[in-house]
Amino acid sequence: MGKMHIKLTVNGKQEELLAEPRELLIHVLRERLGITGPHIGCETSHCGACTVDMDGKSVKSCTVFAAQANGANITTIEGLGNPDGLHVLQQMFKEHHGLQCGFCTPGMITRAWRLLQENPNPTEEDVRFGMAGNLCRCTGYQNIVKAILAAAAELNAAKEAAQ
Amino acid sequence: MNEMTPPKAERAEALKGLGTARKRVEDARFTQGKGNYVDDLKLPGMLFGDFVRSPYAHARVKSINADKAKAIPGVIAVLTADDLRPLNLHWMPTLAGDVQMVLADGKVLFQGQEVAFVVAEDRYIAADAVELVEVEYEELPVVVDPFKAQADDAPVLREDLAGKTEGAHGPRRHHNHIFTWEQGDKDATDAVLGSADVVAEEMVYYHRTHPCPLETCGCVASMDKVNGKLTVHGTFQAPHAVRTVASLISGIAEHNIRIISPDIGGGFGNKVGVYPGYICAIVASIVTGVPVKWVEDRMDNLMATAFARDYWMKGKIAATKDGKITGLWCHVTADHGAFDACADPTKFPAGFFNICTGSYDIPTAYLAVDGIYTNKAPGGVAYRCSFRVTEAAYFIERMIEVLAIELGMDAAELRAKNFIKKEQFPYQSALGWEYDSGDYHTAWDKALSAVGYTELRKEQAERVEAFKRGETRKLLGIGLCHFTEIVGAGPVKNCDILGLGMFDSCEIRIHPTGSAIARLGTISQGQGHATTFAQILASEIGISADDITIEEGDTDTAPYGLGTYGSRSTPVAGAATAMAGRKIRAKAQMIAAYLLEVHDNDVEWDIDRFMVKGAPERFKTMKEIAFASYNQAIPGLEPGLEAVSYYDPPNMTYPFGAYICVMEIDVDTGEHEIRQFYALDDCGTRINPMIIEGQVHGGATEGYAIAMGQELAYDDMGNVKTGTLMDFFIPTSWETPHYTTDHTVTPSPHHPIGAKGVGESPNVGSVPAFSNAVHDAFRPFGLKQAHMPHDHWRIWKIARDLGLHG
Ligand code: FES
């Protein structure tokens, strides 16, 4: 099958590769670029384990062709924290026991990261609704919701302090 | 006290031992996407395997032609049963004493069955090749109903068993019959039923579902032809057992097999069994000489690996007029699918279903279970429960409700009247178990008052009146459940899997600078073992949990153990950890005495040190002792500080709990809303309250799914109707209820630290609570029994059938 020349920015880094038009973004990330944070839980857009951020939107990368991602700016879980420390969301997931097996976690946090930009002051309902595209089999969500609300509060407090 | 010695409380806190809500050490890596799951593994030259699966539930395989598939560039091989036959690997033993086809041998017996294994350079090429393998089938009549499967003229499913009247668990009485398992006293139970004041009778069905962890099953098999060593990384809940089984069936010496369970993305019983994918990947690696990866997709997972439940439970429960239960009778028709691949201890073909007398003092009982073959996938695993315990708990908790209706009694009162009393423990049940400890009345009273039970009943009665007056279309259901679990298999004398005794193990090494590593025979799938086992150890050996590494899952380094399922990690491996810790402490005592120049008996343990009795200023901390063990020649003692313990528990443990669900039901749409869910768990000594709470939330959410919509449904042709997450219900954060957790503490008398295990209680306890809430809402209108899952459509049908739609 003919290959396409694709350019992407992933976590701030320019990437260029040849991919079949049918190749899925999740496979490009995981198998070609070695970015294994986003996981595969269903390949049918239901579970959200593969969630990444593409040009300012949460997307399920199992349902995006690499070809569609040509020229896009992608952020994955690996791009959230920095070598010196965890992102507030990552800290709060740990603090509030928002994960168990960890398989949904990268997708969860990446989605929550976008959610809190879309809505910096969410209610519990907002969080439960805004996270409904990401399934977790272990936690029952209660502590995930708690972690996201706590992160929102922290981020807002930091913002206020900076002003 | 020495001025330099911090107070006891401070030192104890620094250990982060038992009872601390210690944050998880696993989380730093998981939250950063640095977990190491099997599909993350990429080995040089690695190939990718994928299955051609049967579209039919029952068919003869006339021919397989892989020529077109093999012609695609990048396809390395296509394996069929004929290729595996010379190695005698076309069939494999199951954990239940049956055999299962690895690849279709002449026929297929369920939709999704493995027919051929394609090996290719990447997963896309493999998928293309799967499409091009031409299989010619001849359809055969399909049986998906375990009752119809027992008809005289029912199609013969297992031709390989023709003429075999004796199975792994005794006589077979029909060509689709697997076993009959009987417990208790039949004649005595019949006599009690015959003369009882009241007998309530019901058929309770616990439908087929699936553990569906977010990560599917998979492995990477790698045969190193140079040194003859086979390494298999995979999603294994029992890595050592897999190694032994792999050795027995492949003929490769056990020391030349290394099984590694990396991070596992949830198991819930799905990852206990041995699947054709593992065998095929291993064979393919041996044949090609390079690593081969096989990872299921979600459809493969739901269709082919490890369903759970599917128990038809007919019950009769006898009582006096005033509600004292006198006897219980139960017959189960167990649909095992096409091969008996249940993951139960060998002597228990229906697991521990004989815990079905539940929390009640029932003097006389009888149970019979018939295992039946049908054209469905094999499995029958314990989906976040101990072996068949959730089925048992659902059965008895439904029978109690049915009896309450028969007696016209409040179901909470009926339970309290029949609980085993605190002073009756250890309690011998009529079906053969010895319950270790419990205090059911205390837990029950606490639960009832926490939810305001009396007021709720009043509100419910008012609601019914308002409904009848046409003022509301919503009903209120109060779902009660008091469950008793049986976990921690188990005593080696009666629990084994494939002849391997179900002990577990821990090996500890203390380093010279006073930190430590402990290795166990279990494997975490999200339970946080690296966190909690370090806590058990910290309290035993006085070294901070932060200074203890926990390692599991590599059979080359970990001591032999039977793995993690059936809530056995804490009861068995947790006990082994404590016992190994005690061995360390015993040696440390001798070293301390030597260093302090006193007799062994003149020093005593004080949190993180040994001190001279009566002279607390004279002590040696564990750090000092650790160093001394490496740098001093102590007469009569070997250098170093290490210990290993293989723990064979004297009994199982019996965690219990009281769960209450308050549910609003819309009669016209069948929709429900969980207003309150209260979960009280008693898991004995609590190791980490934060992790316990998380386990309860997660287990209860699985229970919510199962009770309210999750189902592995088949049509009459044996087609799987719920093969994707579109149809197979997994609740999102939106539907999932909020949980209130609570606890009482009744330690296990025989466990070294009194812990009982908790991971599975919430699944066991919540399913009856949710289901009973639905039933309870309709009880005033005459509903006795409605089968799960209670999705909107089915609830709507209940209302319609009761004439509530006007
Ligand atoms: S893998 Fe993409 S949504 Fe499940």
Ligand code: FES
């Ligand atoms: S933590 Fe296991 S799926 Fe969410």
